[in-house]
Amino acid sequence: MTQFQEKATVTRRELLSSDNVRLTFQSAKIASAAEPGQFVMIRVGAGKDPLLRRPFSIHQATAEGTLQIYFKVVGRGTAMLAGIREGDEVSILGPLGRGFQLTDSPVCLVGGGLGIAPMLFLATRLGERRSGQIHGRVLLGGRTRMEVEPLLGDFEQTGFPVLVATDDGSFGQRGFVTAIFSTLDLPPDCTVYCCGPEPMMASMAVLSRERHLHCQVSVESAMACGMGACLGCSRTARNGEYVHVCLDGPVFDAEDMAWTF
Amino acid sequence: MDLLNPTPPHPDLRVSIGPLSLANPVMTASGTFGYAQEFETLMNLRRLGAIIVKGISLHPRAGNPPPRIVESACGMLNAIGLQNVGVQRFIEEKLPYLGGLGVPIIVNILGDSIDEYREITERLAESSVVSAIEVNISCPNVKKGGVAFGSDPLMAAAVTGVVKEKAAVPVIVKLSPNVTDVTLIARAVAEAGADAVSLINTLIGMAIDLKRRRPALANVFGGLSGPAIKPVALRMVYQVAKSVQIPVIGIGGIESAEDALEFMLAGATAVQIGTANFVNPRASEDVVDGIGAYVIEEGLTSIREMIGALEIC
Numbered sequence: 301m302t303q304f305q306e307k308a309t310v311t312r313r314e315l316l317s318s319d320n321v322r323l324t325f326q327s328a329k330i331a332s333a334a335e336p337g338q339f340v341m342i343r344v345g346a347g348k349d350p351l352l353r354r355p356f357s358i359h360q361a362t363a364e365g366t367l368q369i370y371f372k373v374v375g376r377g378t379a380m381l382a383g384i385r386e387g388d389e390v391s392i393l394g395p396l397g398r399g400f401q402l403t404d405s406p407v408c409l410v411g412g413g414l415g416i417a418p419m420l421f422l423a424t425r426l427g428e429r430r431s432g433q434i435h436g437r438v439l440l441g442g443r444t445r446m447e448v449e450p451l452l453g454d455f456e457q458t459g460f461p462v463l464v465a466t467d468d469g470s471f472g473q474r475g476f477v478t479a480i481f482s483t484l485d486l487p488p489d490c491t492v493y494c495c496g497p498e499p500m501m502a503s504m505a506v507l508s509r510e511r512h513l514h515c516q517v518s519v520e521s522a523m524a525c526g527m528g529a530c531l532g533c534s535r536t537a538r539n540g541e542y543v544h545v546c547l548d549g550p551v552f553d554a555e556d557m558a559w560t561f
Numbered sequence: 562m563d564l565l566n567p568t569p570p571h572p573d574l575r576v577s578i579g580p581l582s583l584a585n586p587v588m589t590a591s592g593t594f595g596y597a598q599e600f601e602t603l604m605n606l607r608r609l610g611a612i613i614v615k616g617i618s619l620h621p622r623a624g625n626p627p628p629r630i631v632e633s634a635c636g637m638l639n640a641i642g643l644q645n646v647g648v649q650r651f652i653e654e655k656l657p658y659l660g661g662l663g664v665p666i667i668v669n670i671l672g673d674s675i676d677e678y679r680e681i682t683e684r685l686a687e688s689s690v691v692s693a694i695e696v697n698i699s700c701p702n703v704k705k706g707g708v709a710f711g712s713d714p715l716m717a718a719a720v721t722g723v724v725k726e727k728a729a730v731p732v733i734v735k736l737s738p739n740v741t742d743v744t745l746i747a748r749a750v751a752e753a754g755a756d757a758v759s760l761i762n763t764l765i766g767m768a769i770d771l772k773r774r775r776p777a778l779a780n781v782f783g784g785l786s787g788p789a790i791k792p793v794a795l796r797m798v799y800q801v802a803k804s805v806q807i808p809v810i811g812i813g814g815i816e817s818a819e820d821a822l823e824f825m826l827a828g829a830t831a832v833q834i835g836t837a838n839f840v841n842p843r844a845s846e847d848v849v850d851g852i853g854a855y856v857i858e859e860g861l862t863s864i865r866e867m868i869g870a871l872e873i874c
């Protein structure tokens with residue numbers, strides 16, 4: 301798999317809510333090589349502190365070289381990245397990791413919170429594969445309206461029907477997306493794709509197993525290199541062995557992971 | 562240096578680590594460069610002075626539970642736990658690729674007993690791809706209550722002795738900075754026959770997650786690396802270069818040609834690039850470019866003029 305370290309220009313900066321930001325880059329090589337579920341490592345500053353790159357899912361990528369990330373400000377690195385201006389250049393490393401396995405059978409995409417990020421690229425690619433009839437749904441969850449609504453239009457463009465839940469009920473159904481998932485009538489050959497907070501992915505793993513549905517999850521871990529060189533990003537698999545999120549994942553079969561509730 | 566090639570390359574970046582000749586003094590540090598193949602599309606591996614691979618033990622090791630890494634000011638802490646595929650799989654799966662690169666391959670080894678160091682050296686002696694062995698002596702000696710081999714001059718010398726006895730190639734001993742007087746250990750391994758020493762390995766540290774009131778690393782302690790440790794590394798390289806006759810390889814927070822050149826002034830014959838590989842996968846090649854440009858700009862006949870050329874008034 302070919303990877304690139306690219307100087308990318310920020311072409312658009314969108315503040316989608318008080319602390320959720322979407323950045324669009326012109327990053328020809330990485331964008332055209334990217335697959336849904338893969339991620340990039342971004343240098344948030346030029347100095348020695350913070351030192352390490354930060355990992356972000358690929359939110360959208362086009363053959364024309366546009367690359368998007370969608371992130372929340374949670375600390376120093378993301379705050380620096382949020383402060384970037386259109387026209388600025390950043391160093392991006394990618395595309396990294398193993399993404400989602402695409403399928404032609406029915407699908408259900410479930411994104412919670414910032415786990416919504418990789419779902420747009422996935423929905424776009426899946427939508428392109430099934431011109432005409434769309435067998436699938438997208439479920440989006442957030443704490444409040446502003447975490448979901450700004451992205452709704454982009455998801456609707458992929459052709460999939462979109463269902464929404466918010467914790468406070470300010471948009472869509474009140475409660476968790478997992479509750480919507482439980483009530484859905486899904487065909488037995490439906491593939492479930494999921495990304496979100498740990499407890500949500502853990503319950504999606506259980507719910508999918510109960511219904512004998514194949515579920516792919518995109519997980520996180522602390523990372524230094526993002527490319528298999530440091531062995532720092534380990535996570536415990538169901539069989540007790542360690543897997544490396546940047547190399548073996550970030551997308552795994554939900555059945556293969558150990559979940560804590 | 563190379564008698565068959567009377568016209569020196571320009572810029573002349575060649576250095577010798579004992580009997581091992583390198584095209585330039587830039588190597589990749591163990592554990593920060595995987596098995597090199599990970600970097601093949603991101604840089605030109607053939608431009609490196611040498612490649613040092615992830616530490617290898619006799620048997621595969623699973624490593625420590627997560628979380629294994631955490632960032633700190635200008636650096637990072639790691640507690641990977643020496644995860645590796647073991648010497649057998651290393652020879653079968655990794656060495657053939659490395660052998661095709663045409664760059665000296667240095668294998669970093671580790672063990673928890675003297676016997677293990679001996680056995681792994683014997684296994685590696687069968688391979689023609691290995692150009693040198695780097696001995697990580699920062700590991701705990703299980704038979705001596707877990708005291709690190711590298712913190713005791715006698716144990717450090719004993720490990721060096723067995724590896725040297727079995728090795729078919731030059732032996733570099735990698736020193737731990739977690740000691741009171743690093744020159745004592747350096748002298749002990751030099752007397753035991755080491756062809757060179759490399760330093761520093763990571764400094765033992767700790768980070769705390771205040772919100773969870775827990776250590777940030779599952780292992781509680783981790784090794785500090787990156788720019789934060791460079792001043793400590795420079796000081797130790799300087800001290801060791803003054804106290805042993807064998808070549809010294811400088812490691813610790815090197816990100817740029819300037820950093821590398823400072824280590825050479827302090828007495829290092831060569832350098833290793835570690836954590837910087839994570840930030841810039843091309844860092845090692847950039848350092849080769851940078852020191853080449855420096856040699857030309859400064860009108861040096863050879864990079865070797867820089868070794869130990871620090872002026873202290």
Ligand SMILES: Cc1cc2nc3c(=O)[nH]c(=O)nc-3n(C[C@H](O)[C@H](O)[C@H](O)COP(=O)(O)OP(=O)(O)OC[C@H]3O[C@@H](n4cnc5c(N)ncnc54)[C@H](O)[C@@H]3O)c2cc1C
Pocket residue numbers: 339350354355356357358369370371372373374375376377378379414417418519520521522523550
């Ligand atoms: C493969 C992968 C893909 C990712 N994709 C995305 C994405 O698309 N969008 C996105 O917003 N984030 C994503 N993340 C998480 C993102 O990398 C982190 O939020 C970021 O590194 C935090 O950097 P920081 O410097 O701001 O925070 P730090 O200074 O590193 O941490 C500050 C505080 O934030 C906390 N923190 C760290 N990571 C997270 C997290 N993931 N969530 C909540 N709190 C956190 C820390 O515990 C700490 O208390 C992804 C992570 C991985 C491994």
Ligand SMILES: Cc1cc2nc3c(=O)[nH]c(=O)nc-3n(C[C@H](O)[C@H](O)[C@H](O)COP(=O)(O)O)c2cc1C
Pocket residue numbers: 530531532590591592593615616639641643669697735761762763785786787788790812813814815833834835836837
């Ligand atoms: C993630 C990681 C893994 C490492 N693994 C090893 C190892 O297996 N063997 C070893 O001798 N040193 C290991 N080291 C130490 C480095 O080779 C180097 O000595 C140290 O990081 C200091 O250099 P730096 O500041 O340039 O990173 C490791 C360092 C890091 C950061």
Ligand code: FES
Pocket residue numbers: 522523524525526527528529530531532533544545546547
């Ligand atoms: S982040 Fe370095 S190996 Fe995965």
